[in-house]
Amino acid sequence: MVCNFAVLQLCIYTVMSRMDYFRFVLLTVLASFIEDSLAISCVVDQFSVKNGFDHKRYSGKWYALAKKDPEGLFLQDNISAEYSVDEEGTMTASSKGRVKLFGFWVICADMTAQYNVPDPHIPGKMEMAYKGLASYLSNGGDHYWVIDTDYDNYAITYSCRRQKDDGTCDDGYAIVFSRNPRGLPPNIQPIIRQKQEEICLSEQFEPVLQSGACP
Structure with missing residues (x-):
């Protein structure tokens, strides 16, 4: 038993x-x-942008607080951009920032840009034509995607200059903007980190100095 x-x-x-x-x-x-x-997904065309992006609410001055650089020459620090929208709805911007030329010469550069929206159903995906206001500065065109913004505190923008065969980005850049050059409110930080992950650039951003060198 x-x-x-x-x-x-x-x-x-x-x-x-x-x-x-x-x-x-x-x-x-x-x-x-x-x-x-x-x-x-890190396929660029699958990245989401700000739904119903409002160009007029976005207008005004923004200060770069963090950035992921592309290949080649790019603004170094003290980056700011002021956006405006005309009566026809076209958005333009004047921006400033320090840039290092020839490996040693650091100057404050002035740039201008104009934006158009290829697909009116996705106003957050724009094409940007930019030019430097000096002969030694670059001119060209890039995507300008507003990944997210609350218009009053923060914005994160993205551009992919070159894609790989699998649709992921081979050369791109992104900027975290703030209305306040001194920083963002603590409650915004988790949102920024989430958006950085969504565009597959987590931990690739570096802080941008805002010392008032380029007023």
Whole structure:
């Protein structure tokens, strides 16, 4: 009788152990499936921008607080941009920032830009034509995507200059802007970090000095 009871206990223990094992395997597979389904895509064309972007609310002055640089020459620090919208709805900007030329010459550069919206259903995705107001500064065109903004405190913009064959970005840049050159409210920081992850640039930003060198 005791022997039979012991065997029964062993059988129950074995069955329960197998059930726990299968349950563990099932949960592992399920967790992997959920993780894959929630994975952030780094394909540029799948990045989301500010829904219903309002150019007029965006107008005014912004200060860069952090940036991820592209390849080549780019504004170094004390970066600011002032946006305006004319009667026809076209947005333009004048921007300033320090730039290092020829590896040693640091100056305050003035740039201008004009923006157009290729698809009126996605006003947050713009094309930017920019030029430097001096002959040694670059001219050209880039995407200008407003990934997110609350218009009053922060904005994060993105541009991919060159894509890889798989649709991910091979050369791009992004800027975190603030209305206040001294920084952003603490409650905004988690939003910024989330948006940096969504454009696959988490931990690639560096702070931008705002010392008033280019008023």
